[in-house]
Ligand SMILES: Nc1ncnc2c1ncn2[C@@H]1O[C@H](COP(=O)(O)OP(=O)(O)OP(=O)(O)O)[C@@H](O)[C@H]1O
C-alpha cells in the first residue's frame with residue numbers, strides 16, 4: 001500500500017507548490033534526507049527511541065526501496081566553545097528564541113512499515129527551540145521543546161523530518177499574516193465568489209448577455225432574446241436590477257445554456273424602498289444565489305430594529321419567485337417563514353401592505369389552518385408558521401420542498417442544542433436567511449451556531465472554530481494576555497469578521513433617522529412614597545439581606561431580596577400580596593422569603609387593602625398617573641404604550657386605566673397568539689379609541705409595530721438593556737407620524753437606580769453581553785456589588801447624577817459639552833467587533849452626562865409634560881434625537 005495523499009494533496013492545496021513525495025517511495029534522490037530532530041524528548045508523542053542509533057547501517061543499498069529510517073542526518077554533537085564565542089552565540093540565541101516560523105506540512109505516525117499513509121495536513125510552528133504541530137482544526141497534535149537552533153533553522157520546504165514521534169514533510173512556508181489570521185487552517189469554508197459590487201446592480205446591461213454557453217444557431221439566439229425578456233424594464237430610472245452572475249456561476253448553474261435575463265425588482269415595490277433596503281435586497285440576492293461565496297447560500301440580515309427587514313425579505317421572495325437570471329426562470333417556488341407566534345400575522349399584513357392580495361398567495365398556520373392545507377392547494381407559495389407550530393408540524397413540513405427558509409428573530413437559533421434549531425437544521429433547504437435585530441456578536445459560540453445554521457460548515461466544526469477563533473480571541477482579551485496573544489486574537493477576529501462579513505449585514509438606526517420624527521427620551525427619578533421608604537429600610541435590615549452580605553453567595557437568597565425590592569419600587573401592594581402569599585408556605589425558598597418578610601406586615605397600616613393601592617404610596621405610580629393625565633389633556637389624539645415586565649404590575653396599571661376611564665388594550669404572555677395582531681392593529685388604527693396599550697415587553701414585545709402610540713412609558717427597569725431597547729423601538733419606527741416621547745421611570749435612591757447605572761456603565765464599558773436572554777439569574781454579583789444594591793440613598797436627588805462627577809446643582813438645564821462629541825460615522829456595521837451603533841446600545845456614563853439634566857426644583861421647565869409632573873420627580877435627564885425634523 002502506498003501512502004495516500006493528505007487532504008491538501010487531494011484538493012490541490014495552493015500552499016503546496018513543490019514536491020509531494022511520500023516517504024517510502026523509491027524515487028527520492030539520494031541527497032534528499034529525512035532529518036530526525038533530537039529535542040529534549042519532552043514530546044507529547046513519544047519519539048522512536050534514539051534516532052542516532054539508526055544511522056548508516058540502515059542506509060539502503062542503491063536501487064533498493066528506501067525505508068523510513070533511510071538517510072538520516074545526525075545532528076552534530078555540541079562542540080566546546082571559548083567564552084567569547086559563548087557570549088556571541090548567546091546573543092544570537094536570544095534573537096533566535098523569539099523567531100517564529102510557520103510551515104504547512106503533511107504528517108504520518110512514525111513507522112517502519114514499507115508503505116505508509118500520510119495521515120493529514122498540519123501546521124508546523126517553529127519558535128526558538130520548540131515546535132508545535134497543529135492539525136487543521138487547530139488542535140495540537142505534537143509538541144517538543146529544547147531543540148538546537150541549528151536543527152530548527154534548517155527546516156525548509158520539501159524537507160522530511162521526524163519530530164514528536166511523527167514524520168512530517170514540509171510542504172510550504174506560511175506567512176505569519178496567514179497564520180495569524182487563521183487563513184492557513186483550511187476547512188469547509190467556501191472561497192468568496194468573485195465579488196460582485198453593488199454598483200453593478202444599478203447598471204443595466206446594454207447588450208444582450210453573452211452566455212458561457214454558445215447556442216447553436218444565430219436564429220435561436222434572436223428567438224431566445226425575444227422570448228426571454230426581463231419581467232420589468234431594467235432601463236427605467238430608479239429601476240433596481242440585481243447583479244449579473246459571473247462566468248463561474250453561469251458555469252455551475254446554467255447547465256442548460258439559457259440566455260441571461262435581467263432580474264429586476266418590481267417597480268411597484270421599489271417605489272417604497274429606502275436606499276438601505278435596496279442595498280439589503282441586493283445583498284440577500286447575492287447571498288442566496290451563491291454569488292458571494294461559492295457553494296454557500298445563507299445570509300444573516302441583522303439590521304437594527306425597525307429598519308424594515310420584513311419588507312426586504314418580501315421584495316426578495318417576490319423577485320425570486322417570478323424571476324431568475326437564467327432564461328428568466330424563477331429561482332424559488334416555495335418559501336417557509338418561521339417567526340415568533342406574535343408576528344405570524346404581522347408578516348401576512350406586511351405582504352399585503354407591500355404586494356396587495358393578488359400577487360402572492362400566503363398561508364399562515366394556526367389552530368384552524370393546518371400545514372396539510374398548504375400542501376393541498378398548489379397556489380400557495382409562502383408558508384408562515386410560528387416556531388412552536390413548526391415543532392408540532394415538523395413531519396408535514398419536511399415533506400414539502402422549500403427553496404427558501406427565513407427565520408425571523410432568528411437569534412433564538414443561537415443555541416444549537418435546542419429543539420427548534422435541530423428541527424430547522426433538519427430541513428433540506430439550502431437558501432437560509434436569519435433575521436435579527438438583536439446584536440449577535442457578543443458570544444462567540446452563539447455566533448458560531450447562527451453562522452453554521454445559515455452556511456453549514458463554513459467555519460469548520462465547532463471544535464476547530466473554538467481552537468482557531470474562539471480561544472485565541474478570548475485569550476487576547478484577558479488582562480493577562482501577552483502582546484503576542486493579543487495580536488493573534490485581534491488578527492483572528494479580523495479574519496472571522498472578514499469571512500462572516502460576506503454574508504452578514506447589519507445597518508444601524510441612523511440610516512432611517514432622517515425618515516423618523518424626533519424622539520425625546522426622558523429618565524424620571526421619582527421620589528419614593530413614605531410607606532415605600534419605611535418598607536425599603538425594613539427589608540434592608542432583614543435577616544435575609546444581612547445573610548447575603550456575609551459573603552457566602554452559594555445559597556444566598558439575593559435574587560429573592562432583589563425581587564422584593566423591585567416589587568416594592570413598583571408599588572407596596574405588590575409586596576403585601578407576596579407576603580400574604582407566603583404566609584402558609586414551608587418550602588426552603590419559602591423560608592428564606594419568610595425571613596425576608598419578617599415584621600414587614602406591621603409596617604403596613606392595619607387595614608391595608610392591596611386592591612385599593614393609593615397612588616401616593618408609590619412614587620412612580622404617582623408620576624405615572626400625572627403623566628397620563630397631562631398627555632391626555634395636551635395631546636388628546638395621541639396614544640401611550642405602557643410597558644412593564646411583570647404581569648402583576650400590569651394588573652395595577654390596568655386598574656389605573658379603569659380608575660381614570662382610559663380606554664386600553666393589553667398584550668402579555670397570556671394573550672393568545674391568534675389574537676395578538678388583531679390587538680396591535682386595533683391600537684394602531686386611527687379609528688381606535690384606545691388611549692393606552694399595556695405591554696409586557698418580555699412576553700411579546702419583540703418585533704411588534706406599535707406606531708399608533710407616540711408616548712412610551714417604561715414603568716420598570718430590566719437588568720438587561722436589550723429588553724428596554726426592544727420596547728422603546730416599538731414606537732419610534734418607520735411610519736410613526738408624531739414626535740415620540742419616551743419616559744423611563746426610576747425610584748430615586750433605590751435599587752432601580754443601581755440597575756440603571758449597571759445598564760449604562762458596567763455593561764457599556766465591559767461590552768458585556770447585550771442579549772435578550774440575559775436575566776438577573778445570569779448575573780454574578782460580588783459582595784461589594786450586593787452591598788451597593790442593598791443601600792438606600794434617602795437624601796439624594798439622583799444618585800446617578802452624583803456619580804457623574806458633574807459640577808452642576810441641577811437648578812438649571814445643564815449639558816456637559818466638555819467631552820468631545822463622537823464623530824464616528826456609523827452608517828453601516830458589518831460583522832464582528834466593528835464600531836457599535838450608539839443608537840440602540842446602552843448609554844455610557846459619559847454620554848449620559850451630555851444629556852440635558854436638571855432637578856425637579858428647576859424653575860423654568862419648558863417642557864409642558866415635565867412641568868406637570870415635577871412635584872414628584874427629583875431629577876430629570878432628557879435627550880432629543882432628530883430635533884431638526886421637529887414639526
Ligand atoms: N420603506 C418603508 N417605508 C415605509 N414604512 C416602512 C418601510 N420599510 C418598513 N416600513 C415599516 O416599518 C416598520 C418596521 O418594519 P419591520 O417590522 O420590518 O422592522 P424590523 O427590521 O423587522 O424590526 P424588528 O427587528 O423590530 O423586527 C413596519 O411598520 C414597516 O411596514
Ligand SMILES: [Mg+2]
Nearest residue numbers: 309310408703
Ligand atoms: Mg422584524
